[in-house]
Amino acid sequence: MRWFWALALVLSGTTAQAAGYGAPPADLNARLDKLVKSYPDFLDRHDDKYLYLKDGRKFAISDGRTDKTFDEMIEHADIDDMFFADYPAGADATAPAPNFDPGRVRFEPLFDAMYGDCDRGEVEPKMRSIAWLPKHHGGGVSITTVNGVDKALAAVSADLDNLPEKYMRYLIPNSGTYNCRRVAGSTSRSVHAWGAAIDINSAASDYWRWSKDGWHNRIPVEIARVFERHGFIWGGRWWHYDTMHFEYRPELLP
Numbered sequence: 001m002r003w004f005w006a007l008a009l010v011l012s013g014t015t016a017q018a019a020g021y022g023a024p025p026a027d028l029n030a031r032l033d034k035l036v037k038s039y040p041d042f043l044d045r046h047d048d049k050y051l052y053l054k055d056g057r058k059f060a061i062s063d064g065r066t067d068k069t070f071d072e073m074i075e076h077a078d079i080d081d082m083f084f085a086d087y088p089a090g091a092d093a094t095a096p097a098p099n100f101d102p103g104r105v106r107f108e109p110l111f112d113a114m115y116g117d118c119d120r121g122e123v124e125p126k127m128r129s130i131a132w133l134p135k136h137h138g139g140g141v142s143i144t145t146v147n148g149v150d151k152a153l154a155a156v157s158a159d160l161d162n163l164p165e166k167y168m169r170y171l172i173p174n175s176g177t178y179n180c181r182r183v184a185g186s187t188s189r190s191v192h193a194w195g196a197a198i199d200i201n202s203a204a205s206d207y208w209r210w211s212k213d214g215w216h217n218r219i220p221v222e223i224a225r226v227f228e229r230h231g232f233i234w235g236g237r238w239w240h241y242d243t244m245h246f247e248y249r250p251e252l253l254p
């Protein structure tokens with residue numbers, strides 16, 4: 001029976017943990033151009049090897065690895081890994097392919113450089129409160145002013161405020177913005193730790209860690225399209241779905 005165990009080992013090595021992540025996308029240069037344009041207050045330029053910040057720092061585009069497991073890519077992303085999957089802006093809400101998580105991979109030093117390190121108290125001083133769906137008395141939300149995220153979220157709020165009443169139960173109450181924490185079950189930072197994400201009503205939402213039987217979503221896609229028009233991506237488009245979650249990632253949007 002030895003052949004059976006050998007085969008089982010080979011098969012188990014090719015399922016969810018399959019290595020082979022980390023290669024740059026074919027259109028890396030265009031992706032990097034878009035990245036630089038998306039964060040003009042902080043990013044100056046790029047070449048084949050480095051992303052140059054306006055404060056004189058630079059980050060390597062690649063760590064040279066193309067053999068990462070999916071989880072290694074999430075935990076140890078480089079800049080080119082952030083573009084491993086195309087974000088389907090404006091698309092219908094449908095079940096993504098396994099591990100299709102565009103935007104869930106983040107090169108953390110870049111985000112720390114822009115928004116600050118919350119463990120050092122650098123994020124909160126840059127936040128301000130904006131009205132959340134004021135026509136519907138949605139209260140206030142605190143959000144970073146870095147990269148104009150506050151203005152972008154105010155524009156989202158104004159558009160959402162004009163949607164039909166049936167959408168309001170997904171939006172009010174919201175479930176929070178800033179939280180200095182790691183992603184549950186991970187060492188990675190959540191974009192909530194940079195004050196650049198919002199969770200809408202968790203009571204109407206689904207999260208991959210809450211159920212083990214594949215993608216679920218109850219959030220109307222019209223809500224996601226409003227966010228996407230103003231620079232936010234939606235966690236409902238991920239295989240590892242988080243349907244209440246929106247984060248500011250204009251580099252992944254048209």
Ligand SMILES: [Zn+2]
Pocket residue numbers: 192197198199242244245246
């Ligand atoms: Zn969230």
